[in-house]
Amino acid sequence: MTGNVVSRRYAKALFAIGAAKGEADQKTYGEQLVTLSDSISEAPEAVEFFKNPSFSNEEKKAVVNQLVDKLSVDPMVKNFCDLLADNGRVELLPAIASDYKGMMDAVSGVLSGELITVSELNEERKSAIQSKLEEQAGKKLELTFDTDKDILGGIVLRIGDKVMDASLKAQLQILKENIKRGE
Numbered sequence: 001m002t003g004n005v006v007s008r009r010y011a012k013a014l015f016a017i018g019a020a021k022g023e024a025d026q027k028t029y030g031e032q033l034v035t036l037s038d039s040i041s042e043a044p045e046a047v048e049f050f051k052n053p054s055f056s057n058e059e060k061k062a063v064v065n066q067l068v069d070k071l072s073v074d075p076m077v078k079n080f081c082d083l084l085a086d087n088g089r090v091e092l093l094p095a096i097a098s099d100y101k102g103m104m105d106a107v108s109g110v111l112s113g114e115l116i117t118v119s120e121l122n123e124e125r126k127s128a129i130q131s132k133l134e135e136q137a138g139k140k141l142e143l144t145f146d147t148d149k150d151i152l153g154g155i156v157l158r159i160g161d162k163v164m165d166a167s168l169k170a171q172l173q174i175l176k177e178n179i180k181r182g183e
Contacts, residue, residue: 007095015103030104032073037097050091061085110140113159
């Protein structure tokens with residue numbers, strides 16, 4: 001989850017409303033928030049528009065309402081977006097969606113993570129690694145796979161706020177520190 005206290009509060013409020021209405025509504029709200037967030041994030045002009053203080057909250061609300069109508073979201077999510085626009089917080093929608101997803105994952109016992117390797121893994125290898133990690137964690141994992149040539153070899157696994165760095169770069173750094181200390 002992001003470090004923004006404001007986005008967490010908004011996400012928590014919508015999450016509580018969804019929980020009171022039922023699990024299906026709670027999941028629907030989360031999916032619709034992510035869809036709205038992706039729509040805004042994919043258009044850099046929209047991100048800049050919502051961050052720009054020279055546009056009034058009413059103008060931002062009109063744009064949000066057009067987007068909400070186009071995506072035909074639940075009335076509760078529409079009201080939530082109206083509230084964000086009224087309070088000048090529409091630019092927080094991506095962070096709110098991320099926080100909401102984190103809350104949904106926590107409730108459903110899903111861990112989100114990222115696995116970084118030097119080269120692209122094939123689908124068979126990805127699924128094997130994911131199933132092995134799920135078995136070790138005892139929970140369902142949502143892994144994103146990424147590549148980074150700077151790690152030189154090995155893997156870097158980030159799950160939540162934990163990082164397991166088994167990269168060649170990290171091992172060389174440890175060796176360098178040990179040599180400096182004379183070990």
